[in-house]
Amino acid sequence: MNLAAIRQALHQIPEVGFQEFKTQQYVLARIEDMKTPYIDVTTWRTGIIVHVHGHAPTKTIGWRADMDGLPITEQTGADFASTHDGFMHACGHDCHMTVALGLLAHLANEQPTNNIVIYFQPAEENPGGAEPMLAWLKETRRDLLPDAIFALHVAPQYPVGTIATKSGLLFANTSELYIDVTSVSGHAAFPHETKDASVIAATLLLQLQTIVARNVNPLDSAVVTIGKMTSGTVQNVISGAARLEGTIRTTTPEAMIHVKRRIEAICDGIATSFECDVAVDYGSSYYEVNNTPMYAEAVLQFAEQYPQTTAYKCPAAMTGEDFGYFLKEIPGALFWTGANTAYGLHHEKMLPDEALLQVNADFVHAFLTSL
Ligand SMILES: [Zn+2]
Numbered sequence: 141m142n143l144a145a146i147r148q149a150l151h152q153i154p155e156v157g158f159q160e161f162k163t164q165q166y167v168l169a170r171i172e173d174m175k176t177p178y179i180d181v182t183t184w185r186t187g188i189i190v191h192v193h194g195h196a197p198t199k200t201i202g203w204r205a206d207m208d209g210l211p212i213t214e215q216t217g218a219d220f221a222s223t224h225d226g227f228m229h230a231c232g233h234d235c236h237m238t239v240a241l242g243l244l245a246h247l248a249n250e251q252p253t254n255n256i257v258i259y260f261q262p263a264e265e266n267p268g269g270a271e272p273m274l275a276w277l278k279e280t281r282r283d284l285l286p287d288a289i290f291a292l293h294v295a296p297q298y299p300v301g302t303i304a305t306k307s308g309l310l311f312a313n314t315s316e317l318y319i320d321v322t323s324v325s326g327h328a329a330f331p332h333e334t335k336d337a338s339v340i341a342a343t344l345l346l347q348l349q350t351i352v353a354r355n356v357n358p359l360d361s362a363v364v365t366i367g368k369m370t371s372g373t374v375q376n377v378i379s380g381a382a383r384l385e386g387t388i389r390t391t392t393p394e395a396m397i398h399v400k401r402r403i404e405a406i407c408d409g410i411a412t413s414f415e416c417d418v419a420v421d422y423g424s425s426y427y428e429v430n431n432t433p434m435y436a437e438a439v440l441q442f443a444e445q446y447p448q449t450t451a452y453k454c455p456a457a458m459t460g461e462d463f464g465y466f467l468k469e470i471p472g473a474l475f476w477t478g479a480n481t482a483y484g485l486h487h488e489k490m491l492p493d494e495a496l497l498q499v500n501a502d503f504v505h506a507f508l509t510s511l
Pocket residue numbers: 231265485486
């Protein structure tokens with residue numbers, strides 16, 4: 141199986157969350173090429189679930205690959221660059237799917253002892269596919285739920301073959317944050333007849349900074365970032381509407397609840413003091429990726445002795461991943477895998493090294509069948 145060709149084909153057709161129609165068709169066609177009597181395929185929305193029945197199963201091991209691209213215009217200059225204008229596989233999910241297909245190729249070649257279920261999961265970036273996929277499995281297809289589950293994510297900064305993870309918290313709890321201020325606009329020369337949304341938004345922005353500084357235990361970590369602030373229409377009109385867009389990151393689910401409560405209290409206070417409306421919307425929220433210590437250690441130990449990989453015990457990061465919803469209910473682990481590219485995730489020039497595809501397909505197959 142030519143994994144580089146598969147990855148290049150997927151790279152050309154990036155689609156955003158729950159729009160992965162061409163991607164789903166392409167992956168289904170590749171699965172069809174490999175089908176054997178012990179492989180069952182189910183679809184859920186734009187996702188795919190492949191059940192590989194073991195010949196003497198005592199457990200079911202899960203492997204998850206995310207499928208979506210991002211609304212980013214590709215600048216890699218690659219000859220297999222995106223053909224979907226304004227969209228790009230800038231988070232390496234094309235590589236994740238390819239590794240999963242490489243894993244399936246091994247399993248189709250030789251029936252495993254235990255059951256292995258591969259989840260091609262849509263909408264990791266937005267609005268989040270793991271939580272609804274898991275809810276659907278629990279309601280209607282409990283036979284497809286695993287006893288343990290694993291996943292990888294490409295890591296631009298590491299050389300190919302590096303397998304990096306840690307026990308416990310690996311990625312943060314995250315939430316989007318959107319705050320809309322609605323007030324009274326008017327002539328720039330008659331401020332007394334208005335409620336200036338720009339001044340209100342600026343005050344709100346500064347007050348939000350006090351949450352991490354003064355409301356979060358200094359021994360925990362949290363981030364409240366406002367990445368975008370917009371207000372008003374033209375220089376000589378006092379603004380009647382402003383919007384703050386940001387993100388919240390915390391290292392515990394409890395801190396996330398606490399930070400959200402403080403944001404709402406500050407917004408209520410601002411609304412009262414400035415006589416305006418302030419509406420808070422959290423968009424999509426992701427639960428922390430908290431690796432089961434036994435399984436994170438198993439990944440590292442396996443990588444240590446496997447010929448093509450090097451194990452690295454890495455620190456936690458404030459990034460988010462909706463695989464956290466799987467780990468909330470099922471033991472398992474997520475690990476970074478080296479992709480050797482100069483640009484970070486979500487960068488328009490991020491292009492993982494194709495050498496990672498076969499190395500990881502082989503490693504994942506060897507690891508999952510060792511459990
Ligand atoms: Zn991403």
